[in-house]
Amino acid sequence: MHVIYNKWPQLANDFYKMNYDQVDFKDVDHIVFVGMGGSGALGDTLSAILSKTKLHICVVKGFHLPKTVDSRTLVIASSVSGNTIETLTVLHKAKKVGSKIIAFSSGGKIEKFCTKNSIEYRKIPLLNTPRTSFPIYLYSILNILNSIIPIKKSDVLESISLLEKTQNKISSNNLTTENPSLDLAIWLSGVPAIYYPMGLQAAAIRFKNSLQENSKIHAFAEDVIEACHNGIVAWEQKSRTQPILIQGRNDYRKTKELWKIIKEFFSINGIPYKEVNSVEGNILAKIINLIYLLDYASIYHAINLGVDPTPTKSIDFIKSKLT
Numbered sequence: 001m002h003v004i005y006n007k008w009p010q011l012a013n014d015f016y017k018m019n020y021d022q023v024d025f026k027d028v029d030h031i032v033f034v035g036m037g038g039s040g041a042l043g044d045t046l047s048a049i050l051s052k053t054k055l056h057i058c059v060v061k062g063f064h065l066p067k068t069v070d071s072r073t074l075v076i077a078s079s080v081s082g083n084t085i086e087t088l089t090v091l092h093k094a095k096k097v098g099s100k101i102i103a104f105s106s107g108g109k110i111e112k113f114c115t116k117n118s119i120e121y122r123k124i125p126l127l128n129t130p131r132t133s134f135p136i137y138l139y140s141i142l143n144i145l146n147s148i149i150p151i152k153k154s155d156v157l158e159s160i161s162l163l164e165k166t167q168n169k170i171s172s173n174n175l176t177t178e179n180p181s182l183d184l185a186i187w188l189s190g191v192p193a194i195y196y197p198m199g200l201q202a203a204a205i206r207f208k209n210s211l212q213e214n215s216k217i218h219a220f221a222e223d224v225i226e227a228c229h230n231g232i233v234a235w236e237q238k239s240r241t242q243p244i245l246i247q248g249r250n251d252y253r254k255t256k257e258l259w260k261i262i263k264e265f266f267s268i269n270g271i272p273y274k275e276v277n278s279v280e281g282n283i284l285a286k287i288i289n290l291i292y293l294l295d296y297a298s299i300y301h302a303i304n305l306g307v308d309p310t311p312t313k314s315i316d317f318i319k320s321k322l323t
Helices: 008-016 038-050 085-097 108-116 134-144 153-170 180-187 198-215 231-236 253-268 283-304 313-321
Strands: 030-034 056-060 073-079 100-105 120-123 191-196 220-223 241-247 274-277
Touching: 008 134, 008 153, 030 038, 030 085, 038 056, 038 073, 038 134, 038 198, 038 283, 073 085, 073 108, 073 134, 085 100, 085 108, 100 108, 100 134, 108 120, 134 153, 134 283, 153 180, 153 283, 180 274, 180 283, 191 198, 198 220, 198 241, 198 283, 231 241, 231 253, 241 253, 274 283
Parallel strands: 030 056, 030 073, 073 100, 100 120, 191 220, 191 241, 241 274
Antiparallel strands: none
């Protein structure tokens, strides 16, 4: 797994520049991203990129399409395995309502469904596991849907350039005290409580999921603003929970004020916490570099626990029963 993670910057660059057949959908005013697990993280990331456009965006992680889906909706479905039952179910429903559709997978039932029904489909390879394949899928989609996802080429290239710098700091070639992913993994000994601002939700939820899949531990994530109206009270009781604060370099001024207050609260109450800051750059650069750093922390944490991060037996059990 770590060998592929070390290649993330190169993979991102290669698949963004891949000679795919691009596709342009006309008259789209609503985009629905469909996917579970790692593909759900793709949806969260693309939703963040599109959040300041006039398009209506939503992410579906389940079996049902929103009732607002119609012929002006583009449904973007992703399943790395190609056999995710939730995504397949939504694809069937999207076809019935007559929405525009494009699907991405490494093959499987989704490829067969799209071929049979003349649905736009692009095949993208699986490397090791769906979660390690994240940059391949993200940058392939940015390539193929260039006309739909309005992000500047310079912003995409900036995100890749910053990935290279992050790689030098966090990779398995730098097992030193200067490695921020390793430092976070060594610090973590309890249950992580991951706090984030809305714009970085994709990175926080992905980190929670990666800790659960790679480290095999419980973790939870909360929007920091909402947590200040409820979740913060839980810290009045002693526990093994450890707060991790995921912050953007240019968070909204009131959010920055809130971060300062929360840190003061933790310090007064003797609660150790860890800060993880985004890189300077556009929203794609912030999210992908945070995901890279935090994913690697979950792998190091798994190794510290004596756990193999790759297999996910519990997920295999659920999938074997769900038809």
